[in-house]
Amino acid sequence: MIRNKLLLFSSLLALLVVFSCNYQEQEKNSSPVTRQLSESQYNEKYRPQIHFSPDSMWMNDPNGMVYYDGEYHLFYQYYPEDIVWGPMHWGHAISTDLVRWEHLPIALYPDEHGYIFSGSAVVDHNNTSGLGTEEQPPMVAIFTYHDAEAADKGSIDYQTQGIAYSLDRGRNWTKYDQNPVLPNPGLRDFRDPKVMWYPREEMWIMSLAAGDHIRFYSSPDLIHWDFEGEFGSNAGAHGGVWECPDLFPLMVGSVKKWVLLVSINPGGPFGGSATQYFIGQFNGKTFVNDNSDSAILWLDHGRDNYAGVTYSNIPEKDGRRIFIGWMSNWDYGQEVPTKRWRSAMTIPRTLELKNTEEGIRLFSRPVIELETLRKDTTRLNIGLIPENQNITIPLEIPCEIDLQFTTNGNHPEADSRFGLSLFNAMGEQMTIGFRPAEQEFYTDRRSSSKRVFNEGFESVQYARFNPEDGQIEMRLYIDVSSVELFAGDGEVVMTDLFFPVEEYDSLTFFSQDTEAILQKGILYSLQPIW
Ligand code: FRU
Helix, strand or coil, rough: HHHHHHHHHHHHHHHHHHHHHHHHHHHHHHHHHCCCCCCCHHHHCCCCCCCCCCEEEEEEEEEEEEEECCCEEEEEEEEEECCCCCCCCEEEEEECHHHHHHHEEEECEEEECEEEEEEEEEEECCCCCCCCCCCCCCEEEEEEECCCCCCCCCCCCCCCEEEEECCCCCCCCCECCCCEEEEECCCCCEEEEEEEECCCEEEEEEEEEEEEEEEEEEEHHHHHHHCEEEECCCCCCCCCEEEEEEEEEEEEECCEEEEEEEEEEECCCCCCCCCEEEEEEECCEEEEEEECCCCEEEEEEEEEEEEECCCCCCCCCCCCCCCEEEEECCCCCCCCCCCCCCEECCCEEEEEEEEEEEEEEEEHHHHHHHHHHHEEEEECEEEEEEECCCEEEECCCEEEEEEEEEEEECCCCCCCCEEEECCCCCCCCEEEECCCCCCCCEEEECCCCCCCCCCCCCCCEEEECCCCCCEEEEEEEECCCCEEECCCCCCHHEECCCCCCCCCEEEEEEECCEEEEEEEEEEEECCCCC
């Protein structure tokens, strides 16, 4: 009897040992296994060709975007075991040009404090943290720990902030041994730290999402944090929880303003998740909104740009504010019909503030480095698109299309519209256009695929735009399963996914109940980034 018990015990022990060895093996091996892919795997159905995507498995938010020593780091919310969300890690990739990426091993694994949720990274040049030396400044990642077990048990303080550092250009990471550095003050949602150096006070400032508002903390050393103030419970959109803030200064002419990005899920203008922004002042303690509390400003009017934030430590002589977002939406992100991986990032964009008739607005433009992907150039000498007629040309994806339209007539009919549709022989089509009477751009993916994987996916999105000089400019980046529209010099941005059964291979210019003139059109075929 005793022997049997012992046997049972020892076989259980053996099982446990095998299991934990396997687990460790898996941990160690999962990244190399997922990284070594043959070229053909980057030609899988729906695989983006000019956008960053993980080589396999699930990805959501971009994290820890930081520039250091010639490299742009892109970390990201990653679950290496499945193509749906799960215990979060930080995946890692680097680029020297923001366009072509190299996959690196997973940077941060979950530990006894929880999963590794979203956050940021900075280069601590003055070694304020003491985690490196001045000669060898540490790269410090600041992230949220999500204690899933505590959450399951019904506690509310299961999110805390932790840090990790690297002394070898982001290749190897050590978790700080006294994590968490910012405990939970009793708030259910308490996450996504975005940290910046604030020269005026010679302090680090952390913006943190806390349910329906943003909290600001300061620290001399990235380790000890003091609460300074909060913003937003009464301002902007509140249709869902606030997440992934980013606070940064931008000039408008010679005036310095502060921009606060806040992602919200759900409650986006077209359903699901979206990113809003505020313009105002930051006084070291809190954000002071220039606009009324009821004003809502959206960063992107498409459905697929979420949780985006900007790069830290971009050199002063470059001076750009570079943004990348998760090109998906929590409404359907886990259901999109890709097989071995899920999700991609938006193309990187430069953010700028400009004066418009409605006030100061945030403009987004594709980073200039994307021009290095241009391969063949086709000039489209199309001119007049006669009323209710189509002009069709072959489409090669990926491509960039730069268009400049004007319309005839000052009194357009209510439903007149013009623009372009991507389509194929199956009749699947994705349309991007402008409606002069309503003065709005729109993207229409109601017929983008014969295969419906999520009812709510089939939608039309709108973005108001007043073309002062009657010129309608559109710059489009078209990839295998996405389109990004930049219009009005970046005032209007629309990012939308599509998943046709067959790849689109034709492009039609159309003009409905109006006559549009395509004054200029250039089509660039693009080299894949992989
Ligand atoms: C945003 C988000 C963050 C969180 C992360 C978890 O998409 O919900 O608030 O840190 O995703 O993966």
